[in-house]
Amino acid sequence: IHHVTQTLWGQGLSNTCTITSICVAEMALGQVRYSIPEEMAMGSVVGSIIQDLGLDVKRLKSGRARIFTEDGSEYIGLNAEKGTLVVAKRIDREELCKQVSPCSLHFQIILENPMELHRIDVEITDINDNAPFFSKREYSFQVSESASPGARYSLESAKDPDVAHNAIQTYKLNPTDHFKLNVVSRPDGTKYIEMVLHTSLDREKQEEHKLTLTAFDGGNPQKSGSVKINVVVLDANDNSPVFSQSVYRVTVPENASRGTVILRVSATDNDKGANEEVAYSFSHHTDGASSHFNMDPHTGEMTVIDVLDYEKAKHYEIDIEATDKGGLADTSKVLIEVSDLNDNAPVISIISLSNPIPEDSAPDTVIAMLNIKDLDSDKNGQVKCFISKDLPFKIKSSSTNFYSLMSDDVLDRETVPEYNITITAMDEGSPPYSTNKTINLRISDVNDNAPEFPQPFSTAFIIENNSPGMSLISVKANDKDSGNNARISYFLEDSQLNGMSASAYFSVNAESGEILAVRSFDYEQTKEFHIRVKAQDGGSPPLSSNVTVKILIQDQNDNPPQVLYPVQTGGSLVAEMVPRSADVGYLVTKVVAVDVDSGQNAWLSYQLQKATDRALFEVGLQNGEIRTIRQVTDKDAVKQRLTVIVEDNGQPSRSATVIVNVAVADSFPEVLSEFTDFTHDKEYNDNLTFYLVLALAVVSFLFITCLVVIISVKIYRWRRERVFYKSGGNLPVIPYYPPLYADVGGTGTLKQAFSYEVYGTSDSRKSDITCSRPFKYSDFTLIKPSSTNDFKEVISVLDASLPDSTWTFESQQVSKTKCITVMLSNCGKSYIGIIPAMMDSNIVLYNLSIGTNVL
Structure with missing residues (x-):
């Protein structure tokens, strides 16, 4: 604790002494106390807070330092530029605190970012700026001549708004021939004065006495105030009334209703007759207290006539008189104490509020500063502050009557975007009073959520x-x-x-x-x-x-069907052979087409568009099979020309056409005899014979070559088998097949001199054996597979193209030779074939034997 007192004394005209500055600074636990005299000039420095609080001017500016007072008074101002407290307006201690001592101003200095609160107490010291005074300039008393020495007459005390040594110190009565002054001290420390008769009066000698009562204060220089007292001497009333008590004490609750009797006083007079009748009244120098109470002049009952408020006045002092008909009187004091009731609810004031706050605010972040006060006293003025426990916030007391609202948990704006925080302040009275104040706190967003798609x-x-x-x-x-x-x-x-x-x-x-x-x-x-x-x-x-x-x-129907068979060549002529003995339903050939589209865009249908004889052939709508629809006769032309249109199921549909040439004959020479006429254009008729002879020669040569090769292969296999049998090796059993394979169907429609080619498509599972044509030695198919699985793929393609056929195969290996057995059932006929796979070279020749015919 540091005390600094500076007093400057100066002597001038009229011995005037001026106190220029009295400053007492005290700082303990964040609290600073200053002491200044009243009536200081505006702008006078009270103290330096940057020195006493350990702050600097930058902190005052950045924290937006300001002064907060609970009652809103603005006596002290803050000079943020210099960091000093200055007098903001005239301070009159008597107006501010009346007789209360010490007189202090209490306020807080609030800083933000971070939030700080410093309590400042400024004590206002008294100066002797008021002289004692009486409420009236003159008082009159009537004193009976029969009044005995020692009779007391209550006088009004002088008033001096100053306190301590500047208040009233002494009284002086002049002259003192018959009366003297008596100063009486009450038990509570207050004083009142009485005028006491010490010499009997004689009206015949002097009917009236003029006195002067002077009150002196203890200031320097000393000030005083006077009042005149006129004493009129009455005759013939020997006894004055006497109160039963010199001081009456009573306690009244502040909620006492109007008309409530709080006290009954009594006085007795030993005189007889009219002189003993006593009238009760308030003393003429009783001030404002009489506005709250009433005295019945006959009964001495004192009643409440106005509302009492403990917060405004805690006690009343009333002078009462008892006067008889002769004018003799006695005085007494009535001390009324007002007891406090819990009639004031706490008042909540928000000093500072941060709104909104970010959702990532750490716990214990200060959100608001609150001031809560209750005008009641003792337990009635003791306040508890709390909020709902379900909220992620808490209330913490920072100093007397000041609370901080703080975060107490993690906040999530996406879960709760705002809170209605109800702050409840409740006193400890009975019954207790409470006050609620709701703060709508918004939570500001931070980027803590990534975008989310409804489905991954x-x-x-x-x-x-x-x-x-x-x-x-x-x-x-x-x-x-x-x-x-x-x-x-x-x-x-x-x-x-x-x-x-x-x-x-x-x-x-x-x-x-x-x-x-x-x-x-x-x-x-x-x-x-x-x-x-x-x-x-x-x-x-x-x-x-x-x-x-x-x-x-x-898919979109953007591709027309593609015809795989029969192959449409530019210069060669290909025809299908139909014997004249063919029955109804004889399979002439099959048009095989594919469509690279999918779905219904790839569903193909076949229709016969043109034909040499429409009554002889028909085309299967779904499978493209060309069959006879009646018995072939000798009258039917040898050469038949069919135009088949293949159409898909798209919208709009696309189509392709194919021309199928059919030869109706029982023998190959018969076909040759008509071959010269089987052309596409008449300009080639002259050279047709030459081409046919040349083609026949080439086919014959290829046929003979194939026979030699087949015989050589069989001899080679036979020799290899003998070598393996002689070596005693464990060789797998090779199934035996007859040298000639019969036509299982037994219809005799296949000639020994004809061979059949097999065509299929991977996209259609409704393909079958398509057609037969004259055997050509140049139509061997060379395939270069890597294993037997490649042949399985070929079979799967055939199977996909020919769903009405049954294909089976098994593989056995002897040394480097593989034999694959194939079973083919189609067109009502069954065939068995063996495919020897020559593994001696990288080229494998697949031969499909049907009966004795070789493809």
Whole structure:
């Protein structure tokens, strides 16, 4: 504790002494106390807070330092530029505190960022600026001549707003021939004066006495005030009334209703008759207290006539008189103590509030500073402050009557965007009073949530041959944050699709998330794509998430059917052989076509568009089989020309046509005899014979060559078998087949001199053996497989093309030779064949033997 007192004394005219500055500074536990005299000039420095509080001017400015007073008074101001407290307006201690001593101003200095609160007490010391005074200039007393010495007459005490040694110290009565002054001290420390008769009066000698009462204070220089007292001497009343008590004490609750009797006083007079009748009244020099109470002049009952408020006045002092008819009187004091009741609810004031606060605020973050006061006293003025336990906040007392509202848990704006915090202040009275104040606290957003897609995968469909820029799908992500933290942008993640960047195929609208096709797609090339779209918010730092979009290309009927068989050649002539003995339903051939489209766009139908004789042939609508619809006769032309149209099921449909030449004959020479006429254009008729002879020669040569090769292979296999049998090796059993394979159907429609070619398609599972044609030695098929599985693939293709046929095979290996047995059932006939696979070289010749015919 540090005390500094500075007093400057100066002598001037009229011996005037001026106190220029008295300053007492005290700082303990964040509290600073100053002491200044009243009536200091405005702008006078009270003290330096930067020195006494350990602050600097920058902190005062950055913290927006300000003064807060509970009653709103502005006697002291803050000079933030110099860090000093100054007198803001005239301070009159008597007006501010009346008789209360010591007189102090209490206020707080509040700083923010971070929030600080410092309590400042400024004691206002008294100066002798008021002289004693009486409420009246003159008082009159009537004193009976028969009054005995020692009779007392109550006088009004002088008043001096000053306190301590500047208050009234002494009284002086002049003259003192018959009366003297008596100063009486009460038990509570207050004083009152009486005029006491010490010499009997004689009205005949002197009917009236004029006295002067002077009050002196203890100031320097000393000040005084006077009042005149006129004493009128009455005659013939020997006894004055006497109160039963010199001082009456009573306690009244502050909620006493009007008309409540609080006290009954009594006085007795030993005179007889009219002189003993006593009237009660308030003394004429009783001031404002009489406005709250009433005295019945006959009964002496004192009643309440106005509302009492403990917070305004805690006690009353009333002078009462008892006067008889002769004018004799006695005086007494009534001391009324007002007892406090819990009639005031606490008052909550918000000093400072941070609103909104970020959701990532740490626990114990100060949100608001509160001031709570209760005008009641003792327990009635003791306040407890609390909030609901369900809220993530708490109330903490920072100093007397001051509380801090602080965060107590982690906040999440996405869960609760705002809180209604109800602060309850309750006193300890009985019954208790409480006050509620609700603060609507908003939680500001931080970027703590990444965008979320409803599903991690999405699927979009687009028809092939689309136009570039076509919209496929819009992806949408949600972000629980708000503002810029929830503003989502969409990006296409760079990845490789078919060896190219994904951006070469698709683009994404950054605002809407709409996925657009950059180019046109072909279902036959690529059927689906997988891309990833990233959604990124606008926070700092930004957060993102991804969604995988599967884009399926839908087929369009943009490809016409393609005819696989019969092969349409530009210059050669191919015809199918039909014997004249063919029955109804004889399978002439089969048109095999495929469509690279899918679904119903690849469903094919076959129709006979043109024919030399429409009554002889028909085409299967679904399988493309050309069959006879009646018995072939000798009258039917040898050469028949059929035009078959193949149409898919798309919308609109696409089609292709194929020309099938059919030769109706029982022998090959018969066909040759008509061959010269079997041309596409008449300009080749002259050279047809030459071409046919040349073709026959070539075919014969190839046929003989094939026979030699087959015989050589059989001899080679026979020699290899003998070598293995002789070596005693454990060789697998090779199934035996007759040298000649019979026509199981027994219809005799296949000639020994003809061979059949098998055609199939991988996209149609309704294919079958398609047709027969004249055997050509040049039609051997060379395949280069890597294993037997390759042949299985060939069989699977045939099986897919010929669903009405039954294919079976088994493989056995002897040394480097593989034999594959194939069973073929078709067209109502069954055939068995052996395919020897020559493994001595990289080229494998597959031979399909049907009966004795070799393909």
